[in-house]
Amino acid sequence: MMEPVLEVKHVSASYREGKKEQQVLKDIDFTVHKNEILGLVGESGCGKTTLSKAILGFVKVQDGEIIHHTRNPQMIFQDPYSSLNPSKRVAWILEEPLRMQKIPKEERRRKVLAMAEKTGLSKEHLKRRPRELSGGQRQRVSIAVSLLQGSQFIIADEPVSALDVTIQRQIMELIIKLQEEMKFSVLFISHDLNVIYQMCDRVMVMRDGKIVEEGNVEEVFASPKADYTKELMAATLDVEV
Numbered sequence: 001m002m003e004p005v006l007e008v009k010h011v012s013a014s015y016r017e018g019k020k021e022q023q024v025l026k027d028i029d030f031t032v033h034k035n036e037i038l039g040l041v042g043e044s045g046c047g048k049t050t051l052s053k054a055i056l057g058f059v060k061v062q063d064g065e066i067i068h069h070t071r072n073p074q075m076i077f078q079d080p081y082s083s084l085n086p087s088k089r090v091a092w093i094l095e096e097p098l099r100m101q102k103i104p105k106e107e108r109r110r111k112v113l114a115m116a117e118k119t120g121l122s123k124e125h126l127k128r129r130p131r132e133l134s135g136g137q138r139q140r141v142s143i144a145v146s147l148l149q150g151s152q153f154i155i156a157d158e159p160v161s162a163l164d165v166t167i168q169r170q171i172m173e174l175i176i177k178l179q180e181e182m183k184f185s186v187l188f189i190s191h192d193l194n195v196i197y198q199m200c201d202r203v204m205v206m207r208d209g210k211i212v213e214e215g216n217v218e219e220v221f222a223s224p225k226a227d228y229t230k231e232l233m234a235a236t237l238d239v240e241v
């Protein structure tokens with residue numbers, strides 16, 4: 001039996017601007033299981049970020065239900081800069097979730113050093129402030145913060161989109177390595193089918209607020225069923241040629 005970490009049941013949500021209402025999520029229904037990376041792919045504006053905000057309770061669900069089976073799910077953003085305290089050094093930022101958990105100082109230090117090592121941050125990086133790091137290093141910090149929160153479920157919203165190709169590869173490999181070691185679950189959001197293919201076990205394809213296709217990554221890529229998935233794949237191939 002596959003254990004669920006998150007159940008999204010027939011969820012709809014809208015934005016209202018004055019009298020105008022735009023339905024952005026339409027009957028979204030899926031489960032994230034323990035120890036999997038589930039991809040969510042779709043073009044800009046299809047509702048991916050709105051879905052992640054709804055999951056974390058920042059956007060109100062109109063219909064349906066969202067059930068969390070883990071405590072404190074975390075989110076990793078495209079630009080981690082906004083989520084990291086700019087005035088603090090990395091060591092302080094990494095210790096903060098442990099301080100909140102009332103973990104004593106010595107143990108905090110030990111855990112931070114161990115997590116820094118796991119995520120590829122040096123002692124030198126720990127002394128810096130976020131602005132003194134590269135984009136890839138900042139992304140390592142935000143991954144480390146999420147894991148120090150003890151989170152078993154992470155939403156990664158375009159975590160590698162702002163990085164250049166080499167760094168993108170390194171961060172993807174880091175997430176895969178940590179996931180294999182620590183067995184947490186990830187909802188991995190991207191507009192890039194290549195990234196989804198390399199990262200994910202299963203994939204959902206989203207268009208205009210609806211999931212139009214869902215399945216094992218290998219199967220969906222080998223024989224896409226929805227016309228829209230075929231279009232997305234053709235567009236990706238065009239770019240590659």
Ligand SMILES: Nc1ncnc2c1ncn2[C@@H]1O[C@H](COP(=O)(O)OP(=O)(O)OP(=O)(O)O)[C@@H](O)[C@H]1O
Nearest residue numbers: 015016024042043044045046047048049050051191
């Ligand atoms: N706060 C808001 N108020 C009103 N409309 C919004 C708001 N946020 C997003 N929208 C609209 O909702 C739709 C979905 O946006 P969303 O950001 O979820 O898409 P996305 O798939 O994450 O796109 P991207 O990949 O560009 O981030 C878009 O049409 C957008 O204009």
